[in-house]
Amino acid sequence: MIEAHGLTKRYGSKTAVDGIDFTVHPGRVTGFLGPNGAGKSTTMRMIVGLDHPTSGTVTVQGRPYAQLRSPLTEVGALLEAKAVHPGRTARQHLRALGATHGIGDKRVDTVIELAGLGAVASKRVKGFSLGMGQRLGIAAALLGDPHTLILDEPVNGLDPEGVAWVRGLAKHLASEGRTVFLSSHLMSEVAVTADDLLVIGRGRIVAQGRVDDVVARATTTTVRVRSPHATELAAALSGPLATVDAIEPGLLEVHGPSAAEIGEIAAASRFVLHELTPVAGSLEQAYMSLTADAVEYRSGGDDVFLPTAPTTQPEAQR
Numbered sequence: 001m002i003e004a005h006g007l008t009k010r011y012g013s014k015t016a017v018d019g020i021d022f023t024v025h026p027g028r029v030t031g032f033l034g035p036n037g038a039g040k041s042t043t044m045r046m047i048v049g050l051d052h053p054t055s056g057t058v059t060v061q062g063r064p065y066a067q068l069r070s071p072l073t074e075v076g077a078l079l080e081a082k083a084v085h086p087g088r089t090a091r092q093h094l095r096a097l098g099a100t101h102g103i104g105d106k107r108v109d110t111v112i113e114l115a116g117l118g119a120v121a122s123k124r125v126k127g128f129s130l131g132m133g134q135r136l137g138i139a140a141a142l143l144g145d146p147h148t149l150i151l152d153e154p155v156n157g158l159d160p161e162g163v164a165w166v167r168g169l170a171k172h173l174a175s176e177g178r179t180v181f182l183s184s185h186l187m188s189e190v191a192v193t194a195d196d197l198l199v200i201g202r203g204r205i206v207a208q209g210r211v212d213d214v215v216a217r218a219t220t221t222t223v224r225v226r227s228p229h230a231t232e233l234a235a236a237l238s239g240p241l242a243t244v245d246a247i248e249p250g251l252l253e254v255h256g257p258s259a260a261e262i263g264e265i266a267a268a269s270r271f272v273l274h275e276l277t278p279v280a281g282s283l284e285q286a287y288m289s290l291t292a293d294a295v296e297y298r299s300g301g302d303d304v305f306l307p308t309a310p311t312t313q314p315e316a317q318r
């Protein structure tokens with residue numbers, strides 16, 4: 001379990017993490033989401049003692065990282081800025097790490113195989129692709145068979161097989177009762193991997209809880225309604241509490257009332273329904289809505305990619 005109380009980190013005048021409280025539970029995968037610069041890496045670095053809080057505390061199994069007796073066997077971390085000697089091979093790197101904790105070659109070989117690095121274990125790390133480097137970082141995090149895993153963007157640079165591997169691995173580790181805390185910008189991946197969410201924006205927690213609950217609170221459920229009486233039904237439904245979009249002839253998307261309420265209204269007017277489907281909001285929609293006010297580095301609009309309109313008429317039209 002990871003617990004933070006009033007956790008704060010300031011760099012000069014910049015408050016990277018602003019007095020946050022959260023709990024990351026064992027036996028679950030917790031996704032850590034937030035826009036660029038929101039404070040995710042800083043928070044993770046504080047959990048593993050690479051940064052010191054300006055104020056507040058963060059503990060793993062009730063203790064600050066610095067007080068853990070055998071850190072590598074208690075907390076495994078994959079953080080972006082990892083120190084890997086480029087001249088070492090993957091196996092040498094893992095053996096050197098293991099040696100600090102009395103972890104033997106057998107375990108090193110196990111994590112090499114687990115991470116799919118068998119074919120390149122004797123190659124120097126400086127020749128590694130981004131994805132191979134990620135796999136090595138994950139192998140290092142697993143080396144001590146820790147009860148808590150902190151993974152900062154673990155799927156960054158991985159091929160589809162690697163992404164699926166991380167997904168399965170995270171779920172498997174959680175099913176063994178371990179605490180798995182991972183950050184990602186890939187909403188589709190988090191949606192299928194995480195049980196819980198912690199969403200941060202500008203250094204503050206903007207949402208936390210079970211994925212389904214966070215999504216349900218941050219989005220509205222839309223109901224797809226197919227009916228030969230769509231036009232009349234749309235008129236009957238429209239009001240201050242409902243918005244109705246006509247998608248195509250005979251198909252409506254209704255925002256506001258529940259499927260049951262729509263069914264009742266349709267029945268009262270004897271409108272036949274061919275479909276009545278609640279469509280839950282997506283994690284991406286929830287994320288966009290939760291962090292809308294917290295995005296510091298926003299992309300330009302679509303128009304920046306579009307060619308500018310010609311200022312002169314083409315020859316043929318003159």
Ligand SMILES: Nc1ncnc2c1ncn2[C@@H]1O[C@H](COP(=O)(O)OP(=O)(O)OP(=O)(O)O)[C@@H](O)[C@H]1O
Pocket residue numbers: 011014015016034035036037038039040041042043
């Ligand atoms: N060592 C540092 N010195 C000064 N400012 C820092 C330092 N580390 C982080 N920051 C600032 O703290 C804020 C939070 O950064 P952090 O890297 O934690 O964000 P993040 O959520 O991990 O972002 P990303 O998704 O882009 O990785 C940013 O404004 C960043 O510029």
